[in-house]
Amino acid sequence: MTAPxxxxxxxxxxxxTRISMVLxxxxxxxxxxxxxxxxxxxINLPYFTSVFDGQAWGLNLIVEARDEAGIxxxxxxxFGHPFVSTxxxxxxxxxxxxxxxxxxxxxxxxFDREGLEPDAMATSPSTISVVIREGILAKASEALFEPxxxxxxxxxxxxxxxxxxxxxxxxEVVASYQEQRPKVYGLEYYEGQDFIEIRANRKILGSVGASxxxxxxxxxxxVFFTTSPTGADGKDVLAFCLPMSQSRAYGRVVQAIxxxxxxxxxxxxxxxxxxxxxxGDRHGIASELLSALQDHGVRHLALSxxxxxxxxxxxxxxxxxxxxxxxxxxxxxxxxxxx
Amino acid sequence: MSDKKYILVVDDDPDLVETxxxxxxSKGCEVGMAYDGIEGEESIKQRRPDLxxxxxxxxxxxxxxxxxxxxAKPETRDIPVILLTAVGEAVPxxxxxxxxxxxxxxxxxIPKPIDTESLWKAVTxxx
Numbered sequence: 001m002t003a004p005x006x007x008x009x010x011x012x013x014x015x016x017t018r019i020s021m022v023l024x025x026x027x028x029x030x031x032x033x034x035x036x037x038x039x040x041x042x043i044n045l046p047y048f049t050s051v052f053d054g055q056a057w058g059l060n061l062i063v064e065a066r067d068e069a070g071i072x073x074x075x076x077x078x079f080g081h082p083f084v085s086t087x088x089x090x091x092x093x094x095x096x097x098x099x100x101x102x103x104x105x106x107x108x109x110x111f112d113r114e115g116l117e118p119d120a121m122a123t124s125p126s127t128i129s130v131v132i133r134e135g136i137l138a139k140a141s142e143a144l145f146e147p148x149x150x151x152x153x154x155x156x157x158x159x160x161x162x163x164x165x166x167x168x169x170x171x172e173v174v175a176s177y178q179e180q181r182p183k184v185y186g187l188e189y190y191e192g193q194d195f196i197e198i199r200a201n202r203k204i205l206g207s208v209g210a211s212x213x214x215x216x217x218x219x220x221x222x223v224f225f226t227t228s229p230t231g232a233d234g235k236d237v238l239a240f241c242l243p244m245s246q247s248r249a250y251g252r253v254v255q256a257i258x259x260x261x262x263x264x265x266x267x268x269x270x271x272x273x274x275x276x277x278x279x280g281d282r283h284g285i286a287s288e289l290l291s292a293l294q295d296h297g298v299r300h301l302a303l304s305x306x307x308x309x310x311x312x313x314x315x316x317x318x319x320x321x322x323x324x325x326x327x328x329x330x331x332x333x334x335x336x337x338x339x
Numbered sequence: 340m341s342d343k344k345y346i347l348v349v350d351d352d353p354d355l356v357e358t359x360x361x362x363x364x365s366k367g368c369e370v371g372m373a374y375d376g377i378e379g380e381e382s383i384k385q386r387r388p389d390l391x392x393x394x395x396x397x398x399x400x401x402x403x404x405x406x407x408x409x410x411a412k413p414e415t416r417d418i419p420v421i422l423l424t425a426v427g428e429a430v431p432x433x434x435x436x437x438x439x440x441x442x443x444x445x446x447x448x449i450p451k452p453i454d455t456e457s458l459w460k461a462v463t464x465x466x
Binding site for chain 1 (some may be wrong): 352353354355356357358359361362365372373374375378381451452453454455456457
């Protein structure tokens with residue numbers, strides 16, 4: 001039996017509602033008006049993902065339970081487009097993953113072994129977040145302690161105790177951060193990536209985990225990963241980025257699960273990530289980014305907002321415009337190109 | 340034996356820890372990461388850092404308490420500490436004000452949102 005992988009910690013957000021939507025390109029709808037409407041109603045999105053699969057945008061929006069009625073009303077009145085609302089959801093996040101696909105792979109495998117079905121997953125630069133039903137939260141939290149150990153919290157109870165008494169102060173701090181031009185700590189970007197989308201049933205989570213561990217054995221870094229709804233029951237799009245230069249190495253691994261899934265890809269994309277103070281607690285950040293990208297004619301392929309970060313995937317030819325757009329709307333002290 | 344400076348970053352925002360760690364590594368530092376005051380304290384016991392970058396509002400043990408403890412012990416008193424705070428002066432009702440921070444004898448006090456280049460300047464001034 002292998003020793004648990006030592007990680008820093010985990011976070012749990014509870015009393016949430018997940019809203020999933022699929023916006024076919026033919027509908028004329030896109031993620032921006034949805035995010036803008038949510039922002040105008042001062043509804044925060046602690047987790048948001050948007051993925052284009054070639055035909056439609058798949059969106060996962062997570063809101064606090066108290067905002068459920070508000071967001072449902074906004075979506076019905078403004079768009080009249082179908083969406084699925086899943087109350088009593090939670091987001092379980094572990095960190096740091098160090099962009100090591102081994103960690104994401106182990107997480108997928110342990111969920112599969114325990115029969116736990118995530119509703120959505122996404123990474124930030126440091127964290128892997130899993131959206132699950134509150135009903136399986138306790139089992140999922142316990143399950144983490146099989147493949148991982150956490151230096152900060154030895155049990156889920158430790159974590160709960162550590163959070164007590166800080167809620168009001170955090171609210172005051174977040175309220176002090178609704179500046180006109182949001183500040184970010186820094187932006188990093190990775191060029192020369194391939195964007196890969198796998199359309200698959202959630203039941204293959206274990207195989208996906210094994211594939212990610214295969215990427216790790218090939219020495220690959222996973223700088224972007226998210227899942228997205230397809231509208232088909234039980235099927236998701238798993239979207240991730242891997243280095244183009246290593247396409248032979250990852251191609252073999254992906255092909256190993258090919259019989260069961262549909263794979264598509266876009267070659268030569270750039271992944272950017274930026275994080276800012278309390279981005280996960282403030283409304284309007286994703287909307288601001290999408291608006292900036294649209295104004296500069298940039299069409300993102302995928303976006304993932306979780307914890308305090310936004311990560312996005314854009315075609316390489318639009319990288320310069322995307323960075324200009326971000327710099328125009330956000331206060332960015334530094335942009336760093338990563339290998 | 341490495342002559343790289345070893346810097347410990349302690350903050351409960353894992354994405355910020357990652358951002359700061361990547362910046363420091365790109366400048367040739369070795370970086371340790373911890374996600375609350377107690378973990379930071381344990382990390383310092385295991386390996387003495389050349390400098391600590393310490394968030395203030397954290398679960399279990401906040402940055403003020405840890406900084407005060409470090410500065411009270413002869414064996415850790417001379418480790419430079421940079422305090423980071425998301426509060427600044429915007430939420431004066433808390434005990435996390437600039438004046439409170441200075442009372443901990445921290446070597447530098449930087450309000451968030453930080454600019455990583457300014458943070459690096461503060462690091463180099465203290466090393």
